Amino acid sequence: MDNGLRTARHARQWSQERLVREIERHAQQHSLAVASSVSLHVYVSEWENGKRSISERYAKILRALLGITDDELYGRRAALTVPAEVDGYDELMSRIDTAQRISTTMVKTLTEQTELLRTVDRQMGAASLIDQVTGHLATLEDALTFAVLPETRRPVARALAGAATLAAWQALDVGAVERAWRHYELGKRAAKEANEPMYLAHATAEQAYVLCDAGRPAVAVELIRNAQHVGNQMVSPRLKAWLYAAEAEICAKAGMPDDCRRALDNATRCLPPGEEARDPDMLSIFLNEGHLNRWRGNALALIGDNEAVDNLYGALDVIDPTFIRASAGLRCDLAQAHLARGENDLVRDHLRQARLLANRTGSVRHRRRIDQLSQRL
Template sequence: MVIVASAASLRVYVSEWENGRRTISDHYAEILRALLGVTDAELRGKAKALPALTLTDGYDELIDRIDAAQNVSLTMVQTLNDQTELIRTMDRQMGAAGLVDQMTAHLARLENALTFAVLPTTRRPVALALAGAATLAAWQALDVGAVERAWRHYELGKRAAQEAEEPMYLAHATAEQAYVLCDAGRPETAVQLVRDARRLGGRTMSPRLIAWLYAAEAEICARAGFQDDCRQALELAMRHLPAGEDARDPDMLSIFLNEGHLARWRGNALALIGDDEAVENLYAAVRATDPTFIRASAGLRCDLAQAHWARGEYDQANEHLQQARLLASRTGSVRHRRRIEQITRRL
């Protein structure tokens, strides 16, 4: 049996709880949590809101949120995508370290819009926007060393891609997630995951995305020590890459890949397996690299240091490491700094 005060006393208690003149005891807190359907923190932190909560039970606020989400237009979704694109550009030129708060707020807006959207016609475009933003946020988190946050963002991106029924975005998020496993010291599992990404993408993927997936597989195979698989994946990447200078995939704006980018990727993978051909590819990539891709340039200098080290050319390796340090300091990339230190310890 639950023992409570008389009705007259309870009216006094409620008034005092509302005005902060009385603290809700554990006994009454247990009763009120069950009655109002709130947590203890909500109950004790929002005592003044108890009468309104009792009258509406939160339905009015929920309907307001649902109505607001229903009014999200394609124009609004495009605005959110434009914000993602702006963050991507800033990340490319400045690094991810200074964008954490901005990206967190952006993801929260997208998640909120999707949470309260009801009909598929509204949910799918918002989910697609969230998939792209979450995957970018995950790569940024990986770059600054926040590996668990990166993993969670990739999971969010994958769920959003499934919601949007967009297998290309699902494949991309899955393949990038494999890099988290690689950095965590599980390259063999990462190889399995990046290969599974191609299966998830199905037969509707663009040629450029297929080439990107094979290039990612080549790098991860190299890090796992699978030399033959690495070379085979590089050949398949070259075979599927569309000709021409265009780098951006019109079907998936997060994919940048042309012959210059692939030369850099090829050089990186070959350097990891100690192939002499790596240096030639990497210097070709230096000539082709967009100077605004600061983080990519830092990675390229790390690749050159790795390739020269493999050939016993330690002076050249140190020269590229010095440039890599300068670029990594500009972007705040923890990932590149870690790699620089790993190569430095070998010299």
């Protein structure tokens, strides 16, 4: 039975009718031919009950709409990727030669592709990128599988670590938590092989958010502190500040206000001065004083500190408008801060704007938080 479709639809709190409308809207935007509305209603019901198989034409649309892989769409666990059986040494050597070419000439291009995917993700969300990200990871994994010598493998492993961590955060955003966890594990393995403690610390710290979202904030605190220990003195000052800021947020969610404030002080102490946000040693890290003010406001709002509001409005004044998902999170933070002060009209206003932004990116994670905050009004 194709229950994976039903699970993904429920994660977005869509009715079958809403899914049909989204299929039609997507088809119209991309000039695709689909069945009539009446037929689509029948298809969706039959797909979810295993009475009709999903053709590749519709599977492609559903993957883009829901941000899920084929395995998740069809309700089956991801199979362990095993190279196709090779027919003698010639085929094997051909794949090894291909991996060698990738490691020496294409790693820079593949890394640039990761950054392009990161940029599109910030502005459009993760759901629309599922096919591109899946293919990108497969290329890098295959290259690493058939790379031979350490000097060949390390650059590929480094590129894979960055791509896997991005894919994991995207999976977490669309509610695919098991996929997120597996991608973080892949990123950590690749970082270890590449001997890149910064990538390992970053992947480990972000993985703590999976635990936190799953209702295990105390274990998440332990994991993010382990990430700081993993990085030790080998991480850049900006990444160190990022790790402390993440610790502060998770400590707030774990009900540890003193630890939260201490981590925020450490983040402020470590953050390099200036407007520059991107870490040249870790391209996935964006953090300057404006970003840290937003993070501080988020953490302080979670522990009910009145200082949160000033920090958050300061962050709202300087946030990059292309960071759509971050803007949705900031609106949620402001709603939380005003909720603690009993300012319900402002809460509703920020939640309304947060929902509009979350709908643009298809963020299940933000929609879930919006619904939780709405229920507290």
